[in-house]
Amino acid sequence: MCLLIRTQNKLMMTYKTLLLSLFIGLLTSCGSSERVILDDGSIYEVKGNIIKSDGKDVSESLSRERRDEVEDALKEKIAARKAAEERQKALEDEQAELRKIQKEARKKEKELEKKQEQLEDKRKALKEAKDNYGKAKNKLKKERKAYKKLKENGKLNASEQEDWIKKIEDLETEVKKAKETLDKLR
Numbered sequence: 001m002c003l004l005i006r007t008q009n010k011l012m013m014t015y016k017t018l019l020l021s022l023f024i025g026l027l028t029s030c031g032s033s034e035r036v037i038l039d040d041g042s043i044y045e046v047k048g049n050i051i052k053s054d055g056k057d058v059s060e061s062l063s064r065e066r067r068d069e070v071e072d073a074l075k076e077k078i079a080a081r082k083a084a085e086e087r088q089k090a091l092e093d094e095q096a097e098l099r100k101i102q103k104e105a106r107k108k109e110k111e112l113e114k115k116q117e118q119l120e121d122k123r124k125a126l127k128e129a130k131d132n133y134g135k136a137k138n139k140l141k142k143e144r145k146a147y148k149k150l151k152e153n154g155k156l157n158a159s160e161q162e163d164w165i166k167k168i169e170d171l172e173t174e175v176k177k178a179k180e181t182l183d184k185l186r
Helices: 002-031 064-152 158-185
Strands: 036-037 045-048 051-052
Touching: 036 064, 045 064, 064 158
Parallel strands: none
Antiparallel strands: 036 045, 045 051
């Protein structure tokens, strides 16, 4: 929840900054003049249709060719600025996309780590279930053998025989449960 709020706050700050810079850019482009420097080093200030040189209006005194030169230089300057702004916007969009991709990659990485942990836990549980099943089977086999030997030698009375039968039944139940647990995990 806290991460979501921080992300929203960052987005709001980004939008505010973007709006503020657009507003400032709009204000400065509407009422300001553009400075134009020609190849010969002449500097002109252009505001609307008025061209000034050294603070004096030279709009009427400039030749048509010179005026076209100033206007062409101004157009190039504006086009270059616009191209730079578009490149900046494209870079910002690309950075945002990269951040999004990185976020998704981190999320997928965490999901994979979680799945790997689950697989490891399942593997451990399966190994433990196999071990338990093997031990229970061996114990049952050993106890059956001991019971059979005692019975064949006639060393068991009725009470002891019932105890052995009960013990073997309990072990059979234990083996059955261990087998069921193992089968569930497979």
